[in-house]
Amino acid sequence: MPKGPITSIIVAYGGMNYTSPVVEISDVYSTGTGARAEAIVANGVITSIIVTNGGSGYTAPIITIADATGVGVEATAIIGGLPGSLSGGIRKFIDSLPRLGAAGANNLGQYISIANADTTTFHGSDYYEIGLVEYSEQMHSDLPATKLRGYVQLNNGTDSNGQNTIMPSPVHYLGPLIVSGKDRPVRIKFTNMLPTGADGNLFLPVDKSVMGAGMGPIDMPGMPGMKENYTENRATIHLHGNNSVWISDGTPHQWITPADEMTSYPEGVSVVNVPDMPDPGDGSMTFYYTNQQSARLMFYHDHAFGITRLNVYAGEAAGYLITDQVEQDLINGTNNSGVNPGLLKVLPDIGIPLVIQDKTFVDSTTISFQDPTWKWGSMPGIAMTGDLWYPHVYVPAQNPGDITGVNPFGRWHYGP
Template sequence: MRLQKFVDRLPIMDTLKPRRKDEKSTYYEVELKEVRQKLHRDLRPTRLWGYNGSFPGPTIEAEEGENIQVKWMNKLPDRHILPIDRSIHNVAHQPEVRTVTHLHGSVTEPESDGYPEAWFTRDFRQVGPAFEKEVYEYPNIQRATTLWYHDHAMGITRLNVYAGLVGMYLIRGKREKAMDLPTGKYEVPLVITDRSFEEDGSLSYPTQPDDAGENLPNPSIVPAFNGDTILVNGKVWPYQEVEPRKYRFRILNASNTRTYRLSLDSGQPIYQIGSDGGLLSKTIKQEELAIAPAERMDVIIDFSKHKDSRIVLKNDLGPDAAPEDETDEVMEWRVNLPLSGKDDSRIPAYLSTIPSLRKNNIRTIRNLSLSGSEDEYGRPLLLLDGRMWDDPITEKPGLGDTEIWAIRNLTNFPHPIHIHLVQFQVIDRQPFDLELYNEDGRLLFTGPPVAPEQNELGWKDTISAPSGQITRVIAKFEPFTGDYVWHCHILEHEDYDMMRPFTVRRPKE
């Protein structure tokens, strides 16, 4: 289905209002509801699931150190709107519609982290084996940054997120407020997703892989999915009218599989000031932004020299892109509004201090692999360190331990790896002979370690691990103990079976 670009105005998500607030905490209630939402001028309303009945959900804002409580209330129907593969993770014996919300990038106790088996059904009628509490607590004991919340239910995360269960969460801080960055209506969240649609406007998602055999379950999970249409803030290829001045954009890649390579067709730079874990140490002038699923980038774009221009946010599809692929564009800015006042905002050169974790006492170096195999149906089965979700836990850092995780990608494509609880730092990447390793297990490096990109030098919770390379990250596991997870954030991979639990141990355990 071909839809005309840049005919719908960019929506801005509402900021969630608390039910009550006192000195100890701020309390919110959020209902997960089915909704029909118009995503494009020429599309009939699409049946979706949304937090508080909107896609994306409302933005939650918190101050550093503010204790936030959220009751996530499942009000969804008992039947799913997308095809469920019942052959994985005992899904056949579980309720069809289950949800559990994960605040991605949050430093949170395990009971509020959105553990995949802590799911619950409508009105908490049924709960999963790891379910512990109805009201989640987010202490926000971390730097001001851009987080996001999304569903994390075991075996159906890809479907629940694709149905619309995503939203943005901002932590504010005093330092950030004192830096004269663009604020108010000049600070804009951009939640980028991709979707495909049927002629009637409904979501289109494959029931089986393209090369499905006769014995494959139907429906069956697919190894990856890229939609043919790009949405921003829940609108297909929208436009935004802006003034000739500086704007701050909080960019989130909330797509299931797709990585974006973003640039401006005007040729002007994008100034990146922050990443997953908040402000970088210095502003980076970028010609292109590569952003994998679940990554966030905090940027400033200066429209002051582009009055009466139209500027398109482009997505580089690479040299092998099909001519008919229209996902090479994301949205359009129209610099046609009059300047409402003097622009006193600035693009600081220096932003923050980021102490290196490499100065810590390194307790453990873990050599971990990303590998591929096949299941009994011949489907791709992607694993972390060769283990399934249900295998015994092998990663057990102690509380306060600093560890290096060396992630060896033995597959033919990159994986965005997310570790819950912690913000980590990227040390380096080193290429090796992948073909030789897969032949006989010999590790032959083909080049020296390569330092991370400049915009990867801040705090991260999700990092792209390229094929045929070892990606090394360092993290300090604190301040909570208990069970968490690490996984690939390509959601089709996460659901089957590229996710593993890890446990942060109490001292002397």
């Protein structure tokens, strides 16, 4: 978070009956030191507060006025009121947007990779082998690298001799984008390559009271009545918005664990592979998409029972774009579809996919005040700046300790 000296204090309401007020300046996160200020009183009202020493390192300053007789003053301390007085934090508009392909890399080297189709292994279809891996990527100039999980292409399309080639591409956040055409089927072999055992646990808090995230139906080995938990490295691919047949939908019950995971639940109960593709083996699934849809931007993402929101937040999402003859006519100034008799070039290209996401990052210097029970991330138990943060405390809307009975920050009502 940004830190700096206190550059001014604004009095919103001067109160009454003040005689010799003393201004005390503290900080919500205990980061600031050294600030001093004096209150100016006229007829018992504080008319202004003068900063005599701005101090340093303030993040969220609090003004307290001590006085034997006065009440009611309201004042706000300002940090960053002078150009260049702030340091730290995540600055706006510093990094450019990662665009499509290596040529679209931004200043951090981020870009959304584009998958290369193998057009020969399955005649009439585009074929992709997609892995799921754990990796790190720097998301902002003011952050260290962030631990993520995401998709990566494992084959490399079709070479100039028409052969399927194997050359894993580097993993890129929100990649690899699959570009397909209306009515051109896409086939995918998905392989879960996440870590296993304790390393396979998510680096985000998992609420095991959510159905599908905690205990499953099977007893732990040798412990009758003690149910074994589902693992946190379960994953699948669901193509969001696609007109998919159910066996390839990637429903909440169509997930798979890595091949070498030790678990009584190696795959979801509804996993069905594509009948005319080879058995992909443990840790892999196959999918078939008809793409009988008009041009559109979709995305594929994880859908595993009980942890979908966490897996997608961790990075298990990528773009999927269908183009069609109508769109191509509007790009190329042709009229094969019949919608463009004027042969106009209306569209410059298939577009620039825009993806808007909401992420919160851990700041190791303030997390112990903001979230005292945070214990997840890349070094569980040690708060690491740049780790993804996720809510994990259910704050009740009732507060028996407050005379109103209400907790204004609460979101959850007690049951009867």
